[in-house]
Amino acid sequence: MATKSSIAETLAQTYDAKGRQAGEIALSPSMQAFADLAERLPTDEVIVNMGPSHPAMHGTVRVVLRIDGETITDADVQVGYLHRGFEKECESSAWQQIFPYVDRLNYVSPMLNNTGFAMAVEKLLGIGSQVPERAEYIRVIAGELARVADHLTCVTASLAELGGLTAFFYGNRAREHIWELLEDLSGARLTHSYARIGGVAWDLTADFEDKTKDKVAKVRGFISDIRKLVERNRIFLDRMEGIGAISADDAISYGMTGPCLRATGVDYDVRRAHPYSVYDHFDFDVVVADGGDNLARYLVRMEEMEQSLQIVEQALVQIPPGAVIIDDPIIALPSKREVYNSIEGMIAHFKLIMDGIRVPPGEAYAYTEGGNGELGFYVVSDGTGRPYKCRCRPPSFYTTAAMRQLIVGANIADVVPIFGSLNMIGGECDR
């Protein structure tokens, strides 16, 4: 914080090339007059609103800043602008109707949400171990592709906000390849709703493996191009290095998980710490960086994309043949052939859609590694076809909670890269 007495000193340092201190040099008369005037000027702290609709805040969030000059002395981060009552809405929807809603939580990586929610219901049904292995592999492939898309969006949107628009276009082109794959798989580019309770909706397309290999190579190319573009760039490094730093202890106390926590040096990834699905079948590294600043978060995400692509490649080799959804007529929908041609299939289809899957009374919490960290679903069933309660633990809610600490003391301009690297996704944070 600049005090009045230091104005002359600051001016002197700025305009003296020889590195002399104030007092050692004399300012020019006009400069001295300016410094005198500035010291007599009454100054005050100012409240500035960033958001909720600010072009550089790519989530709908409102940050009320108390500033002294360029420095932030206090901040109030207000979330909730994208609140849609997701949890309440779930209580009047059949279990299987909730997939489209979870698509819209972290809408940058819907497949990860799909898997997380399906796992919670499967846990409650007690069929976790009966989900066909092929379905688990498909969930992993689609989920890891979604993670790459998620990280690409986060990183390159942040770069665009720092002025690196080229990197953003490269990122979008890479993401386009991933979206094409997911579109082939699910029919939708963004909101896939591809998972089902007990498996996935349908099998991989015939040319999925070849296409994926091709696209993975292309995405790798884009990622390497982006890294080459920015990582030796002075502006980029000045804005990222040491900015928005948080210690490991603080991060843990805020409940941070995911890339933001790993950027503080904590080796925690749900896929490794509590392996679910078939993640124990793959060889991958949990990416960790030191510093907990913007740069560390950037580096963790860049390397994680590579790890995800490696998981996809391994999964494509290992994936076994077989069914893609559990063989249980009171959970999985019958085939269309049976529905249209037999009363048994018709009744099963009808009752599953209208009454919902009858989940036995009880409660379950399932947690997965989402794009932003530990994505948890806590579901309670009262024995009817809909949840009594469906609570989502949104990882970005906890990272956004730490934002105040990160931006107090920083400059106004730092809010944007710090916010970008925390990757608050409104749909997920506000539910």
Added chain:
Amino acid sequence: MANETTPNGTPPGPTHTLGMGLPARAEFKPPQAPNLTADPVAGAETVTLNIDGEDVSVRPGTNVLEAAKLVGKDICHFCYHTGLSIAASCRQCLVQIEKMPKLQPSCQVAVRDGMVVHTNSDEVLTARRSLLEFTLKNHPIDCPICDKAGECTLQRHYMDHDHQPTRVDVAKIRKAKHKDIGREIVLDAERCILCSRCVRFCEEVPGTSELTMTFRGDHQEIDIHPGHRLDNPYSLNTVDVCPVGALTDKDFRFAIRTWQLSKTDTTCQGCGTGCAVELHTRHEQAYRVVPREDAEVNGHWMCDEGRRTYKSLDPSKRIMHATVDGEQVELQDAVTAAAEALTGKKVAVVFSATATNEANLAFAELADVLDAERFVLGRPMGPGDDILRDTDKNANSAGAHAAAGDVSKHEGELALELAGRAYEAVIILDGTGELSEVSVGGLRGIASVCLADHETSLASACKIVLPAASWAEILGSTTNRQGRLRMLQPAFRAEGDRTHRADLVRSLLMALGGRKVPTARERTAALAEEHGHRELLARSQQQPTAHPTLLRWAHTRG
């Protein structure tokens, strides 16, 4: 019908003194269910048997199926119905009873001391699945177009007990698809699973026996006897007892899907019996009335006429705002105008046998304040019988007469006096009542006030019309012909200025200078307390009062 009685021909004396204008009627006996429930009667002998390892003491004479309900086992069945005789024709409720060589239909086996029953052994489960598969063999793939879908017993049993794919590869046997068999009913013979519930109902409850089984084996079907139609006044109960969509209500056919409806427990407003019913609604529109079990009043049944009472809730005919001389005005202005119109005149106060106790009680206070001549008006008499239907087509004659107190003049005299301009002002509690055209004409010349929920000739003849909430929008009570307090609950919120009649009368009393007039809700609470009606008392103390349950999640039907 043979057992119908005319209002004048009823033999024994009245059981309640209902005031003038009401004929004496036969003593009403609730329909008796032929099957006993298993709950042991306090102090009486019990029979102890073992069901799935659990000992249970039940009332002697009941059957194993009812006994199993006491231990929470709902044995899958189609043909058994508590209110009908036992046929044991569907064989769906087979259970294993130790020391009996073969599986036994649990609905038909009477409980015995020391009986050991298994309802979930492998043998039983196999039999249950096989029978369901057999039942489904010829069942058409109609769920998407079937009115019963969503509340269908066959669908429920398939999901609970069968869930195996089809093994049938031959064509299904075709039967009549939409056969008009009665005034209210269409038969789809293909969907029928031949449980014979409807046949037994017609034989046992109305005693008319219009239905029968024809043909044999795969070709067996339900049909009407030649030259007869299913036209008895209770025919729609066959639709309720039908476990599938074979018998459908013409009025409800293709109107709406059942799971979109919300149910509200309330009382039928069709006659003095006051059957317990569910009103099924979606948003502000009512779709049907179905009976709710009440052993003290209507058993499992209700009449066809009562099911059509929801038609008076037609949204297009609702009166939403107050009018004075045909001009729409603010409700409070209309109340003030009404108070002025009634002050210092010779007034006739017309209680209503179709309005609630609360409204009639508030109206009695108004009559005292105005020192007016009292009348009770209602719908005219109609056909009745000794099953459920009352000749008095008003739900609250007892309550209205109790509130009005000593009514010295018959409603016929009101018509005459109105026609003869005997009064300077008149206030009518419900526009549903019927008056002759001449007397309606007589209303035009005097200060007339009417509380009406839908457009009627009586309401449109009055100068001031206050918008009242209908019976589907209010919490309240009526008194049936047994003298029981019957509960009315709101199925949806009253739109516009529509207000509970008791609250409208309250505003009027306040405008006339009254103080501390109880609200409708306070009156309901007091009545519920007086009659020991716990459910109504609880409802009157709750906010909000509307608690419709969406049938999709309720799983209460089928």
